[in-house]
Amino acid sequence: MSIAKEPIGAVMVCGGGIAGIQSALDLANSGYKVYLVEKSPSIGGKMAQLDKTFPTGDCATCIISPKLVECTRNLNIEIITQSEIETLTGEPGDFAVKLKQKARFVDISKCNACGDCEKVCPVRVPNEFNRGLSSTTAVRKVYAQATPNAYLVDKGKGKSPCKTACPAGVNTHGYVALIAKGKFDEALALIRQNNPFPAICGRICHHPCEDACLRSQVDGAVAVCALKRFVADHESQGEMAPPPEIKEKRPEKVAVIGAGPAGLTAAYDLALMGYTTTVFEASSTPGGMLSAAIPDYRLPGDVVASDVDYIRSAGVEIVTDTRLGADINLDDLRQKGYDAVLLAVGASRGRMLPIPGADLTGVVNGLDFLRDVSTGKETKVTGSVVVIGGGNVAMDVARSAVRLGAKSVRVACIESRQEMPASKEEVAATEAEILATEAEMASIAGKDTPVLCRRSPARIIGESGKVTGIEFIQVKHMKFDDEGRLSLETEPGTEMVVPADTVIMAIGQATDAALLEGMGLRLTGRRTVDSDSLTMETNLPGVFAAGDLVLGPSLAVKAIATGHEAAISIDRFLRGEDLREGRTPPEAEVVKTPRKVKDLQPRVSMPEIAVAERIRGFGEVELGLTEDMAIAEAERCLHCEVCSECGECVKACLAKAIDHDMTDTTREIAVGAVVLAPGYEEFDARLRGEFGFGRYANVVTNVQFERMLSASGPFGGHLQRLSDGVEPKRIAFIQCVGSRDVANKKPYCSSVCCMAAIKEAVVAESHSPGLETTIFYTDIRAFGKDFDRYYERAKANGVRFERSMVSRVVEMPLTKNLRISHVKDGKPVDEEFDLVILSTGLRPSEEALRTASVVGAELNECGFCKTDEFATVATSRAGVFVAGAFQEPKDIPETVTQASAAAAMAMELLAPARGTMVSEKVYPPELDFTDSPPRIGVFICHCGTNIASVVDVERVVEAAKQMPYVAYAENAIYVCADNTQDHIKELIKEHSLNRLLVASCTPRTHEGLFRDTARDCGLNPFLVDMANIRDQCSWVHSDFPDAATEKAIDLVRMATGRSARLGALATEELPVVQSALIIGGGPSGMTAALSLANQGFSVHLVEKSSELGGRLAPGALKDQLTSSVENHPLIVTHLSSQVGALKGHVGSFTAEVGAKHSQEELTNASGSFANASPLQITFGALIIAVGGREHKPSEYLYGTDARVVTQRELEAKLASGALDLPENATVAMIQCVGSRNEERPFCSRSCCTEAVKNAIRLKELRPDANVIVLYRDMRTYGANEVYYQQAREMGVLFVRYEPENAPVVRVGAKHSQTSLTGSPGPIANASPLQIEFIEPELGLPMSLDLDLLALSTGTSPAVDNQTISELAKIALNNDGFFLEAHMKLRPVDFATEGIFLCGTAHSPKTTPENMQQGRAAAGRAATIISKKTMIVGGQVSVVDERKCVSCLTCMKVCPFGAPEISTANGKNRVEIQAAKCMGCGSCASECPAKAIQLQHFMDRQVEAAIEALLTIQH
């Protein structure tokens, strides 16, 4: 590959889960700038969602949150959230990454995560973090410890359809959301931002929003219009809200002609912009068609008046009875100083049909009729009325006629019922009212509909100049063209006459075209004003037009929309700005599918006056919603776009951090390498429909169950069913949902689910004593370190393991219990459970696949990231590495290991650039408190509910306040949270605190964090102390809250006693030896050596045998590794050597390395060397890679019968072709020989896969051979499962055995038999090798004659582990493998700083895994030896010269040689070398003169704690 000559010392890590975090920390701590890119709003990944971790039971949040904080505190890690790679160009070492960052709508630098915004957010959507088990707000933090600790606004995946549908641009979603929260005034104000007619539109709007509402696809659209009316009515019962503030008064004047919806909207907008705005209206009542043409029963006059009043209150002047053309004209207005004119005189002339008889008396214009009714001119209608027209105006006319006394009314239109332009509700109401009237008057018998469709009026018939009837003809076809012209085809011979005393035509409206033309306005073919559709400009400069005047007869809300546009144009015109710029916004994506609705709730129905009642007068028919109805209806909103943009959060945020106008951004970043750590997604359990997930309430996924168990989860850790909230008594886990599933293209094993389910079962039992747990499984794959012990313990604790394939889950209708059908002992069994948990498998996320494709990383056959066989972090794109579950499903320690390995590979690539792009943290100067009395600040942590659910935290705070020297005490939900840290800093300053005491969890994980907080305030880090009230109180005394609280108070008191006596300690800088020593020359040790050497560090590789390679079989890999090591200029190999003595400390160790006398000595403790003067090697870091050894079995005739071999011996035979088998040979393999037994109660991990691979190889070489594998659980985890599948397909038989019925192998008498497959068995000329086992399905013993038996023997710890453990002071676990610092998050570290672990020395593994761990250890070691210096001092011993009598006791005691005789000032006194002092205090305790004190653990400090404990007796 081509590599940049001058690489860039920066790495982009994609994915902020534990893998990304570990890679980022390793890289940043060893001299590289890191961009930690995360697609979601916070880092933490899946681990943050987990409750506890196996096998230690650590709380996942507790162990990950310090890492999260560490990331944010590391100056060289830049966390970039909500981002994804768009392109990657360049070459390894010098890449250019284009990154797309989604808008967060919250400025992280301003947000202090106070949560005020969240409190006012009206939106409630399912909480994805809790997998839908609870709800959350649109503005939120993903979870309590989310990092960065800042809020975000979730704007979903597109705009909501209701909002997009409103022509006037009203924020429909916003006001509906506010109504749901009871914020009616706020809702009204939001409506008025885009529509000054809430009361009017709340009644007569044709509500396109409701047509678009996605809930209409579920159980009916949200009654948005009625909700709008509700808030307007609600206001009318009290005081009218003041209009919005006018920000800037403008000198210009604008005239608006016409007080209809378009004119008044524009006037209102312009008034708010600061213009002096006058509206001239021809009639005496403002409102245009709204007041003139819509009858009171639908829109009462006072409602119109109230909306108009509001517009007036904004400063709009309305001059009535002033008609354009008659009273004013454009020239007058110009002369009067109006700078712009908006024409909005509407289309108010009712059209008449030019048919014979139209001039008869009794033929009336519908619009004139309505106008007369509204002004009181028309008060009575008699006889029969025929209304012509199919629109809302026709309905208004008909319904008015009914109310005014018409004997009968018929409505006739040319459209079909479906084509009628009137709203369906209006037509229905019209019909109902006419029928009710006629029934009452008994004027016409029968129940024919009074609405006559597809009737074209042909002529009006009259007598003596007066109407008597009207003749219609049936319509065959009708169509309006784009210009609105009608083409009509009638059916001759269908004429009919309808008797009528009055004919009212309501067939449409028109503009006063003559008048307009007279003013010089250009008109369209439809006789409307020809104005620009975007800007509303007319052909006359400064004259704009809006509403029906340009639209033709249209809808109010569309007129309002044109009013807005006209106002914007007039403003721009008056400011001399471009009228068009930026007015066509990019089309936003609209949400198309409704969110899942759990509880159906039909749409509210509007209360109305009964038909019989309403036909008597013009009282309003619709009564409006009550408050309860309105809230319930608003709550039906599905929040399609999540954030409703109601603006409440903006108002609530005092920090002004929220900005809804933020947009997505892209940025280019130059990096030398990329680490992909995008994690995984869980399998969509709905794809296994037979288990009922998504249909049955009590079937949950394992991730949901984790959230249920979590103290910070939706139920506070209380175990409950989703259907009824009842605590379950019987729960079942179904394994392999979306794993080992070829049908769903998930052929791999997800590796973690078995242990996760066992852990969840164990934890669930602890939550709910007496709980019965059953795990339905195929194989239990407890293949990791200490996993089998955990499995056995779970069995002992009563977790039931049922080896069975579950065929289906059925919900019991009454109880919502779940019936599981499975097969037990060959018989079908049905069992009922209260709750079923599906162990969903892992799969790569869509984002991960997209990123992989963008960066050019190929995928493997399982769909995960393809890697090199032995460099399992190297992708197919050079310079791009991978870590974590995206490479293959894996658990946390392996993920962390892989992350360190990926970091190491990046370091190898970018070795020359180390340190070129990093910066260092500068703390404020330390304040001197030497002479100040102690002022302790005590912070008591709730740890969510971890502490507070048991310990009465408030009581502890009160008690603390009474303790000596305590100047301040308070409690916090999470003291470790970033915001609390900032809060503490403020309090330290505010209360002049000079000691910080945190009562929370263990100082082992959190002391560093609080020390850093102290340093940030100028406090010496040693002035910090902690009381562990979680691990030592709440967690271990959960049933005794009082006693736990008393104990917590005692622990705090002890700590205050000590704290008051703490002093500031100085530190100094020491050089680091920038090289490493590695013990063990196997694959892991060699990989570690090569990685460090490739990074530019010199390495000593010590191997006790005479050659490198360890247990690697001869072959290409071994040759390649050994020659690379031997030829590397920076690696010094010490063969036949071992470490004799080890001294020193992190950064500076010294070891004696030399050859041993004999092979026997090699296994003995350290001691004499063959060579009298062994080498003295100094180095900064030590890696233990001593490997393990193959268990040599004594069972199954191994060693006594040549036909019994180990799996490794078989592998060698297969490789060399030395396999000699007869025709149709029978070969058996026995698994778990020397593993998972009492002596070695652990799984050797690699044997199942080895056996399967050997079986496949054997079948390939000898398809005639019968291969049978006797196993306990086939543990072909991860992609190895594919081999298992392949072996079965090739005919390899897999037969399970139980340890109590292990196979029996013996040499039988000479005989012939038939083999298992029916082919003739071997004709034995020797005594046959026989195997006997129980056939599990039949339960019967079976016997076979074998030609070969391969034993899958386990791995044992190396013989000299004990020696090395003592030499380096590092621990072994119960099985004799080395014990890492932390099983989950520090898998390759030892507790002792500077010493690392890899390979089989850690636990049994495969060769690629060992090599990966070797590389990880190198990555971790680099974090130490990449630094030139390190800080020492602080907690070290000091000698009081006056007391020291130079007795040299300390020199004998100190294991590190720290005390030395100093001859300074002519005195022989002991001095302690700070660099060597490890702070154990042995010297101090042993000093007879009491001349030595260990700083930070001085006698008076320790004794003060003891005294404080007993100050108060209980």
Add this chain to the structure above:
Amino acid sequence: MSYEPKILALCCHYCAYTAADLAGSMRLQYPPNVRVLRLPCTGKLDAAYLMKAFEHGVDGIIVAGCLEGGCHFQEGNLRAKNRTALVRQVLAEAGLEPERLEMFNLSSAEGQTFANIVELMTTRVRELGPNPLRRGS
């Protein structure tokens, strides 16, 4: 009110204290009578601490260090063993039951052992009754 002993546990940071943390994360339940005081190593244990604690009325003391041979600082736990034995002698001479004080060794992986130690000492000291020095105070 029935007597509840107050027990001080002087724990080594590397083994016993970590084991106590493990007992916590494993949610092992043990008597709430124990108060842990962390030392960098039991080698830092001074006989005076033990004497002072009894003098102030503590009813029992647990000294908990690493497994023998497993001391992070080589022999700190062995020295603590000697000191503990010495103080036990002194207690006996002073008429105080030496069983009130005992040293235990455990690794950081032994959360259960820690819980067992607390259980054992609490039961024992409860049976022994209150520290007479405490009664007198």
